[in-house]
Amino acid sequence: MTEVKNNMGRRSFLKAALLAGGGMIVHFSWPVGSKAAGKDALEIPEEWFEMNSYIKIGKNGVVTLFNPNPEFGQNVKTSLPMILAEELDIDWEQVIVEQADFYPERYARQFTGGSRSVMEAWSPLRTAGATARQMLVLAAATEWKVPASEITTQQGTLLHAVSGKQAGYGEFASAAAMRPVPESVKLKNVSDFRIVGSSKSNVEVKNILMGKPLFGLDYKTDGMLIAMVVHPPAFGLRFRSMDDSVAKTMPGIKSIFTIDSLTEDIDQNIFDATSFTKFAVVVGNTTWEVLQAKKALKVEWEAEPERIFTMGGRKATFPSGLESTEVHRAKMQELTKMPGNVSRRDGDPEKAFQSAARILERTYTAPFLAHNAMEPVNCFAHVTADRAELYGPTQAPEFILGTLSQRLGLPKEKILIRLARMGGGFGRRAYGHHLIEAAVISKHAQAPIKLVYTREDEMTAGIYRPTYSATYRAAFDENNQLLAFHVKAGGIPESPLHANRFPAGAIDNYLAEGWQIPSNITVGAFRAPRSNFMAAAEQSFLDELAAEMGKDPIDFRLELLERARTNPIGERNDYDAARYAGVLELVREKSKWKETTEGVHRGVSAYFCHNSYVAEVVDLVMKNGIPKVEKIVAAIDCGIVINKDAAINMAGGAIVDGIGNALYGELPFKDGVPQKNNFTTYQLIRMNEAPKEIDVHFVKNEKDPTGMGEPPFPPTFAAVANALYKATGRRFYNQPFINELKSS
Amino acid sequence: MATTNLKINGKEYSVDVDPSTPLLWVLRDHLNLVGTKYGCGVAACGACVVHLEGEAVRSCVTKINRAAGKEVVTIEGLSEHGDHPLQKAWEQVDVPQCGYCQSGQIMSAAVLLREIPNPTDEDIDLAMTGNICRCGTYLRIREAIHLAAEIQTKLK
Ligand code: FES
Ligand code: FES
Numbered sequence: 014m015t016e017v018k019n020n021m022g023r024r025s026f027l028k029a030a031l032l033a034g035g036g037m038i039v040h041f042s043w044p045v046g047s048k049a050a051g052k053d054a055l056e057i058p059e060e061w062f063e064m065n066s067y068i069k070i071g072k073n074g075v076v077t078l079f080n081p082n083p084e085f086g087q088n089v090k091t092s093l094p095m096i097l098a099e100e101l102d103i104d105w106e107q108v109i110v111e112q113a114d115f116y117p118e119r120y121a122r123q124f125t126g127g128s129r130s131v132m133e134a135w136s137p138l139r140t141a142g143a144t145a146r147q148m149l150v151l152a153a154a155t156e157w158k159v160p161a162s163e164i165t166t167q168q169g170t171l172l173h174a175v176s177g178k179q180a181g182y183g184e185f186a187s188a189a190a191m192r193p194v195p196e197s198v199k200l201k202n203v204s205d206f207r208i209v210g211s212s213k214s215n216v217e218v219k220n221i222l223m224g225k226p227l228f229g230l231d232y233k234t235d236g237m238l239i240a241m242v243v244h245p246p247a248f249g250l251r252f253r254s255m256d257d258s259v260a261k262t263m264p265g266i267k268s269i270f271t272i273d274s275l276t277e278d279i280d281q282n283i284f285d286a287t288s289f290t291k292f293a294v295v296v297g298n299t300t301w302e303v304l305q306a307k308k309a310l311k312v313e314w315e316a317e318p319e320r321i322f323t324m325g326g327r328k329a330t331f332p333s334g335l336e337s338t339e340v341h342r343a344k345m346q347e348l349t350k351m352p353g354n355v356s357r358r359d360g361d362p363e364k365a366f367q368s369a370a371r372i373l374e375r376t377y378t379a380p381f382l383a384h385n386a387m388e389p390v391n392c393f394a395h396v397t398a399d400r401a402e403l404y405g406p407t408q409a410p411e412f413i414l415g416t417l418s419q420r421l422g423l424p425k426e427k428i429l430i431r432l433a434r435m436g437g438g439f440g441r442r443a444y445g446h447h448l449i450e451a452a453v454i455s456k457h458a459q460a461p462i463k464l465v466y467t468r469e470d471e472m473t474a475g476i477y478r479p480t481y482s483a484t485y486r487a488a489f490d491e492n493n494q495l496l497a498f499h500v501k502a503g504g505i506p507e508s509p510l511h512a513n514r515f516p517a518g519a520i521d522n523y524l525a526e527g528w529q530i531p532s533n534i535t536v537g538a539f540r541a542p543r544s545n546f547m548a549a550a551e552q553s554f555l556d557e558l559a560a561e562m563g564k565d566p567i568d569f570r571l572e573l574l575e576r577a578r579t580n581p582i583g584e585r586n587d588y589d590a591a592r593y594a595g596v597l598e599l600v601r602e603k604s605k606w607k608e609t610t611e612g613v614h615r616g617v618s619a620y621f622c623h624n625s626y627v628a629e630v631v632d633l634v635m636k637n638g639i640p641k642v643e644k645i646v647a648a649i650d651c652g653i654v655i656n657k658d659a660a661i662n663m664a665g666g667a668i669v670d671g672i673g674n675a676l677y678g679e680l681p682f683k684d685g686v687p688q689k690n691n692f693t694t695y696q697l698i699r700m701n702e703a704p705k706e707i708d709v710h711f712v713k714n715e716k717d718p719t720g721m722g723e724p725p726f727p728p729t730f731a732a733v734a735n736a737l738y739k740a741t742g743r744r745f746y747n748q749p750f751i752n753e754l755k756s757s
Numbered sequence: 758m759a760t761t762n763l764k765i766n767g768k769e770y771s772v773d774v775d776p777s778t779p780l781l782w783v784l785r786d787h788l789n790l791v792g793t794k795y796g797c798g799v800a801a802c803g804a805c806v807v808h809l810e811g812e813a814v815r816s817c818v819t820k821i822n823r824a825a826g827k828e829v830v831t832i833e834g835l836s837e838h839g840d841h842p843l844q845k846a847w848e849q850v851d852v853p854q855c856g857y858c859q860s861g862q863i864m865s866a867a868v869l870l871r872e873i874p875n876p877t878d879e880d881i882d883l884a885m886t887g888n889i890c891r892c893g894t895y896l897r898i899r900e901a902i903h904l905a906a907e908i909q910t911k912l913k
Contacts, residue, residue, distance in 0.1 A: 085855055086853075086854035086855030086856065086892050087854070088854070214848065214851045215851055215853060215856075217853075217856065218847070218848050218851060218852075218853060218856075219839055219848060221853045221856035221859050221860075222832075222839055222844045222847050222848060222853075222859065222860075222863065223792070223832065223833065223839040223844070224790070224791070224792015224793070224831065224832035224833045224860045225792070226791045227856065228794075228857060230791075230794075230795065231785075231791040233789065233791075239786075264758065264775065299774075299782060299786040299787070300782050300785070300786050300795075301774075301775075301778045301779065301782040301786070302775075385891055386855075386857075386891060387794070387796050387802070387804060387855065387857040387858050387889065387890075387891045387892075388794070388796075388855070388857045389795065389796075434855070434856070435855060436794070436855050436856070436857025436858075437854075437855045437857060437891050437892060438855075439891075467798060468796065468797045468798055468799075658851060659851070662851065662854060662894070662897065663854065665893065665894075665896055665897070666854050666892045666893035666894060667893070668893070669893030669895060669896075670891075670892075670893050673893070691797050691798075691799050691801060692796075692797045692799075692801035692802050692889060693797075693799055693801045697889050697891065698893070698895075699886045699887075699888075699889060699895075700881065700882050700885040700886050700888065700895045700898070700899070701882040701883070701886045703893070703895035703896060703899075704896065705878065705896075706896070707896055
C-alpha cells in the first residue's frame, strides 16, 4: 500500500462536513435518471450520504459515483468511476454512475482533451475513493469500539475479523459522511486491483441501444424554442444586411435578428476560437420550420477587413481575403524552401549535409480536415436577467465559463453548465463558441432556446485541422550510414513541429525548423493535434530511409532507439526510448512481422504522443486497384489499463479513423468557401472500407496510466502509406492517399 | 399545415404539420421520440433510419405524408425492454463509443437480419455501408450482427 497525503481540496468535502445529524440529499433533474452500472434495476435509496464530490452512498449500500469529465465516446463515464470503485472497494454491481455538472468548486479538472482524463484523474480519484473508504472504516471503528487498523473491507462490506462483526457500507454511510476528512489515506497495491484492469461494459450502453435522450440535441424543456444561425458562406466575409420579409412570415417563426457572439472588449482564450462573430438568427417553434425560414432569409455579405481581437491580453489578428487551396499549396511550397525558425540543432547539421555523399529529401503534405462528429453542434441555453443555464456538448466548460461571464455580464457562479453526452468530439468541442452563441440568442429572445447547427453549418463553420507540410532530409556518408537529419515543418496557420521528439536524440547532427502562414480559416485541436500529421510524415520518411539503407524498417527504428537510450544526443528528448522500443518489439512479435502472405502488403509505424507509445502493423490488399486495409496489429504502452475492453474499442476506433483520414479525408477551399459541406461529398470511412480485424495488445506494466484516445491515431497514417508502397512500389507523400493513387 | 395520422411503434398519433416535413423532425420535435438521430439531413449517414412498413428508410428525407397511415417503427419500438437480438448482441459486444450513430445502425441491421438471417461479412458490408460511424465501431457492429444472427436462430 502507498500512503498518500490527502490534498483534495477541502471544498470538495465541505458539504459533507457542514451536515449535522443527517446525510445530504442531492437532487437531480436530468430526465434520464440514474444508470445502473450492472443489473438493470437497483433499488434507489431515499436518502444519500455524500462522502465527497465523487461519491454518495445510500442506506441500502447502493453507491453513486460521479463522473466529473465530459463523455464523448472515450468511455470516461465508465472508466473514471472504475478508479473510484477500486479504492472505495465496492461491488461494481452496486454502482450507479451519474454525470456531474460543471462544478469547478467540487471537481479539479472537467476537461476532455489531450488524452488526459484518466492520467490526471488517476491520483485524485484514487484518493477520493480511498478517503471515503477510510471514513467508513473509522465510523465502524468508533461504533464497534475496535481499532480501525483491525477493520478490513471487502466489496462494500466492513469486517472486523476478531469480533466477527460485519456491516454494509450503507449502515455506516451517515456516520462516515460526518467525520472529518482524514489527513492521509492508504492506496491499494496495483497487484490487488480487482476492478481497474478488468473489462466493464459501458454504463450507458442500454440507454444508447434503446434510443433514450442522452445527447444535447435530444434535450427539451417547456417553452423551449429552436434557434439556427446563418454564418458567412466563406472565410473572409462578414454579415452586412438581411432581408427577412419572407422568412419572418413563415409558419412557426418567432423572431429573426442578428447577434454579435463575441464583442471587441472580450479578452478571449484559445478555446474561444470562432470563425465568425456576427450571425443572422432565426428562432421558431420547430427545427424544420426554422430551417425553412433560414433558407428563405436573404443575407448580404461583405469582405471582412483584417479582424483584430484580444487573446490572453495580447492583440491577435485574422488577415482579410478569400483563400484557396491552390494558393495555399503554392505558398507552402515556397516556405519549405526558405529558412525556418530553428527550434533544435544538435552537432553541426549544415556541415554534415555539405559533406554528405548523398542526400534524400522528401516533402509530405496534408489538407485541412473537418472533425465531423456525428452529432452536429448544438446547445441549450436559458439566460435570464440574473442567471444562465446551459446544457450541451462541450469538452471544455472551464474555458468557456469566463468568456460567458464577460459576454453575459453575469458572475461565474450564476452560470450553470451541464454536461451532455456528446455524439463525438475529436477536439472540435473543446471550442465553445456554440455555448456563447446559444446564450446570447437566449438572452436576446428572452426564452429558453436550443441552438441547432445543420451538418452544412457545422462543416463550413471552421475550427478545422490545419493544413500542413513537412520536408525531411537525410544525409548519408559514402558507406550509406546516416550522417544527419533535418526536418522543416510548417502549416496554415500553425507549425506542427515537435522538435524534441524521436528521432531527435538518436542522430548526431540534427536540425529542426518550423514556419507558418497566417490565415483567416480557423483551426483547432483535432485528435492528436500536430502529431497526427508529424507521425504520418516522419514515419513514412523513416520507412523510406530504412529501404534506402537496405534495413528492415523495424530493425532500423530499433537501432535508432537503442542509440537514443544508451547514448542520447542533446538535453531534451521528449520520449522514453525503452518504452518506444517496447511497443515496436511487441508489434513485431504479435504481427509475426517476418512472415509474408501472397497479395498482403505490410507497413509498420510507431509514434509517441500524449504520453503513450503505439506501434502498428497494417496488412493491406489491393482489390481492382483499390487499397483495402484488412488487418491491423497494434501494440500500446499506456501504463496501467483501466478498462481493457473499452480501451481496445477506442484503439480500434482511432485506427479506423486513421485509415479513413489517411485515404479519404480532405476539405479543400476555393475563394474562402469550403468545397465540401456534407457527407455526400466529404468522404468518411464506411463499413465496406473498414478492416476485418484489429488486434490490440498492451504492454503490461505498473506505470501510472496515460492517454488512449489519441495515441493510436497518428501512427496509422504512415502504416497505411508504407503498406501502400509495398503494394504499388510507389511512395505516398500527399494525403489523402486516394487522390495520389488516382493521379498516377 | 394539415393533420396527418401516424402509427408509430404500434401507437396512433395525429400531428398538425406541413405535409412536407420530414418524418425525422416529426419524431424528434413533435413526438419526443429522439432515439432517431439527425446526422446529415441528406440521406448520407444513416443516423435517422427507421422502418416504414418494415423497410429501412432515412427519415430525414421521408416526408411525413409518405408515412401517413403506415406502420412506422423507431428504435424506441424495436423492443419494449431493449432485448431484441440486435440490442442484446450490441450490449454483449459493447459496441458503442459515443453512441450517436447506433440506433440507426441497429435499425439498418434489423432489416438485414430479416432478409438474410445469417449474413456473411460481405452481406453486412453491403447492407451497412449507408450508416456512418464516425467513432469507427464498424468491426464491433459486424461482430454484433453475427452474434444477433446466432441469438435469433436460437430463438426460432
Ligand atoms: S440524417 Fe438521415 S441519413 Fe443522415
Ligand atoms: S459510436 Fe460514435 S458515431 Fe458511431
